Amino acid sequence: MTRAADSSQNKADPPLGGETIVLFEDDDLVRRATQRMLQRLGAQVVIGNTSAEAVEHLRAQGAAPTWVIADYWFSRLEDGLVATQAVRDAVGGEIKGLIITGDSSVEVANAVRAAGLHLLRKPVNTDRIIAILAENA
Structure with missing residues (x-):
């Protein structure tokens, strides 16, 4: 075995290698930092300002998302739950989701859990x- 082959076998696969993640975040700085972090971990990141825009990007790239990460209050047009469900409906299949929020209300927590999201x-x-x-x- 060559050193190059031996070296490549010892490298750990990135923890999110092969994952496609849709990211909904309205804060530009947070969005860019999150995108870079996810990409360093091996994920392909698709960003959308709306669910329709994200779905359009997914279709253009021929990508099937495995995750949606959404700020709960990322848009005036739709919240993170609505956007996540819209992506799920558009692409089919089970897509995991993570909602991030500063909202501490029980109503939001219950809605997120009822949707089966983290x-x-x-x-x-x-x-x-x-x-x-x-x-x-």
């Missing part, structure tokens, strides 16, 4: 995001 409250530790994604990959 919930993280702000401020968010990136290690926790990574753990949820990796545990449920």
